[in-house]
Amino acid sequence: MKTFDLTTTSLRDINQALHEQSSECTEREWKITGAKGNHNIACGLDQSLSVDIEGHAGYYCAGMNKKAHVVVHGNAGQGVAENMMSGTVRVKGQASQSAGATAHGGLLVIEGDAGARCGISMKGVEIVVGGNVGHMSCFMGQAGALVVCGDAGDALGDSLYETQIFVKGSVSSLGADCIEKEMRQEHLEYLTDLLNRAGVDEDPKDFKRYGSARQLYNFKVDNASAY
Amino acid sequence: MCGIVGLYLKNPALESELGALFEPMLIAMTDRGPDSAGFAIYGDEVVDGTKLTLRHEDENYNWEALAELARAELNAEVVWFQNATVAVFKMHCDAPRATAFIEAHASDVLILSAGHSIEILKEVGLPEIIANNFNLKGMKGTHIIGHTRMATESAVTMAGSHPFSTGEDLCLVHNGSLSNHNRLRLELKRQGIHFETDNDSEVAAGYLMHRLQEGDTLKQALENALKDLDGFFTFTIGTRDGFAVVRDPIACKPAVLAETDDYVAMASEYQALTTLPGIENARVWEPEAAKIYVWERT
Numbered sequence: 001m002k003t004f005d006l007t008t009t010s011l012r013d014i015n016q017a018l019h020e021q022s023s024e025c026t027e028r029e030w031k032i033t034g035a036k037g038n039h040n041i042a043c044g045l046d047q048s049l050s051v052d053i054e055g056h057a058g059y060y061c062a063g064m065n066k067k068a069h070v071v072v073h074g075n076a077g078q079g080v081a082e083n084m085m086s087g088t089v090r091v092k093g094q095a096s097q098s099a100g101a102t103a104h105g106g107l108l109v110i111e112g113d114a115g116a117r118c119g120i121s122m123k124g125v126e127i128v129v130g131g132n133v134g135h136m137s138c139f140m141g142q143a144g145a146l147v148v149c150g151d152a153g154d155a156l157g158d159s160l161y162e163t164q165i166f167v168k169g170s171v172s173s174l175g176a177d178c179i180e181k182e183m184r185q186e187h188l189e190y191l192t193d194l195l196n197r198a199g200v201d202e203d204p205k206d207f208k209r210y211g212s213a214r215q216l217y218n219f220k221v222d223n224a225s226a227y
Numbered sequence: 228m229c230g231i232v233g234l235y236l237k238n239p240a241l242e243s244e245l246g247a248l249f250e251p252m253l254i255a256m257t258d259r260g261p262d263s264a265g266f267a268i269y270g271d272e273v274v275d276g277t278k279l280t281l282r283h284e285d286e287n288y289n290w291e292a293l294a295e296l297a298r299a300e301l302n303a304e305v306v307w308f309q310n311a312t313v314a315v316f317k318m319h320c321d322a323p324r325a326t327a328f329i330e331a332h333a334s335d336v337l338i339l340s341a342g343h344s345i346e347i348l349k350e351v352g353l354p355e356i357i358a359n360n361f362n363l364k365g366m367k368g369t370h371i372i373g374h375t376r377m378a379t380e381s382a383v384t385m386a387g388s389h390p391f392s393t394g395e396d397l398c399l400v401h402n403g404s405l406s407n408h409n410r411l412r413l414e415l416k417r418q419g420i421h422f423e424t425d426n427d428s429e430v431a432a433g434y435l436m437h438r439l440q441e442g443d444t445l446k447q448a449l450e451n452a453l454k455d456l457d458g459f460f461t462f463t464i465g466t467r468d469g470f471a472v473v474r475d476p477i478a479c480k481p482a483v484l485a486e487t488d489d490y491v492a493m494a495s496e497y498q499a500l501t502t503l504p505g506i507e508n509a510r511v512w513e514p515e516a517a518k519i520y521v522w523e524r525t
Contacts, residue, residue, distance in 0.1 A: 036497075036498060037498035037499075037500070037501055038498065055507075056511065058497060058498060059496075075497070077481075077496070077497060093511075094511075094512060094513065096481070096483075096513050097478065113512075115478070115513050116477075116478050116516060134478070134515070135516060
């Protein structure tokens with residue numbers, strides 16, 4: 001294992017060392033200590049690395065991640081795993097707003113609460129939150145799934161496309177065009193598998209499923225003539 | 228962008244270290260606001276009388292002459308000390324008389340704050356230089372809030388430097404911008420609130436002062452602020468005995484809170500909290516949108 005201390009090594013040098021693994025992998029396991037709220041830790045990784053970050057991370061931690069398995073042993077600031085393509089990101093504490101924003105793939109697990117706009121404009125990522133999510137979560141979510149083991153804030157799933165949402169607790173309010181949907185066997189099976197992969201011990205039968213009613217402008221074939 | 232920070236002590240044993248604990252918090256927010264910086268510190272109470280923080284451009288300004296005149300005009304005891312460009316006057320009279328005297332007899336002196344406990348110190352420049360100039364790390368007190376400014380809406384001048392105080396012992400630091408401040412300023416002026424600048428943050432401070440004067444508690448005043456202020460904001464507020472944090476209903480601007488048995492700390496970013504004692508085991512969380520967090524001495 002290779003260890004870097006952010007209090008003595010520059011962030012740029014650490015990220016550069018991680019990026020150099022993309023052409024030829026010489027070291028699988030990495031540890032970054034002294035995070036101290038620094039922004040952009042372990043961004044843009046493109047290799048099957050295991051990266052452990054000790055302490056609280058700042059903004060955009062593990063952003064644009066591809067293939068790597070990143071664990072934050074603390075809280076994460078805004079935009080953790082934003083635009084992730086693949087791999088996994090796990091936050092042991094809480095995450096600030098816009099967690100997993102626009103992410104195309106991979107698995108994001110937040111063991112505590114996530115702030116506002118969790119999974120905003122998500123495009124295929126799977127997000128599992130152990131606690132609550134804030135308002136406007138999954139706004140314009142296009143694909144993938146958001147699982148909330150606690151409660152969801154206002155305007156959940158506003159202007160949703162095809163993202164699936166599963167919530168165990170209460171939902172303050174649903175956003176425009178987001179509705180509760182029937183939980184069929186196929187959804188239970190999918191949720192069981194996702195919770196297992198996330199390592200979260202919850203009963204899938206306790207969750208409700210939400211999705212798009214497909215009633216907004218872009219879902220109407222009549223509007224196709226405008227283009 | 229701007230940076231805001233606050234530290235409210237629960238453990239009186241730390242009061243002698245307030246400035247030393249706070250200085251690195253303010254400096255950590257330099258990236259968010261390198262243009263000017265300032266802070267409002269609470270402590271060294273003047274129970275029977277008024278404490279004014281006054282500023283004059285000239286470090287060699289004759290403060291003793293002003294104090295002597297005040298003693299004669301107000302027939303009141305006046306003691307004072309100087310800290311760089313600022314002087315703190317402790318005057319044995321009420322705040323309206325004290326401020327009226329300064330306005331009448333020293334029009335080139337800027338009143339930064341008035342009250343029993345508050346002292347506001349601010350300057351244009353990097354937070355580190357300002358902290359050094361005022362010897363922040365040597366200061367004692369019960370709570371402190373600070374601001375580092377990245378100017379967007381008005382020039383980098385002393386007039387645009389934060390924080391603002393619009394009433395006795397009240398101070399507010401603001402990250403964000405308000406959209407209905409012009410109309411609100413007009414209404415508040417009619418209610419007798421005095422403003423020094425065209426700044427939106429000053430209107431927020433004036434609004435809170437007005438609500439408190441109407442009899443609101445700090446929490447009630449902030450509940451009303453959520454209804455009446457339009458725009459985006461994270462506020463941290465200091466009063467003589469209290470400390471509060473509130474974010475707008477959309478939570479546009481960042482904020483993080485940390486609490487231990489010894490203190491409550493607020494910052495725009497977690498980086499500003501990393502030097503606090505016991506932060507590794509503190510409860511650290513993001514304040515929710517439109518939720519009012521208040522700590523007050525009972």
